[in-house]
Amino acid sequence: MVYAYANIIVANADSLASYREKAGDALAKHGGRVAQATPQQTILEGARDETGLGAILVFETVEGAKAWINDPALSDVHALRRGAGQSTITLMA
Structure with missing residues (x-):
């Protein structure tokens, strides 16, 4: 298992809500999930x-x-996260 830490300083709650609807499936596509x-x-x-x-x-x-993070098929999902505000994702591996 490897972990990543994501931090989003939210500026657009609507974009974040749309991202949350799609994020779980996008993560699961590549063997990922939200732990906390x-x-x-x-x-x-x-x-x-x-x-x-x-x-x-x-x-x-x-x-x-x-x-x-690099899947072109998920570019619309990542755009929702980026549109929600300032996002930083750090891979801890």
């Missing part, structure tokens, strides 16, 4: 300018995670 998501985060150490919606994603393989 929360609208509120608590920084334990250090500082960031802003936190947003945080999610831990789980993938079966690094290749699956990279396939998910």
Whole structure:
């Protein structure tokens, strides 16, 4: 298993709602799923300018995670996430 951390600073709630409708199937296509998501985060150490919606994603393989983010068939789904606000996804592998 490999993990990815996604953080979205939401600016467009409608785009985020549309993304959420499609995100599970898009992740599953490449062996991924959401392990945990929360609208509120608590920084334990250090500082960031802003936190947003945080999610831990789980993938079966690094290749699956990279396939998910680079899948041209999912470009409309990724566009919804990007349209929701500032998104950062970090692969932890």
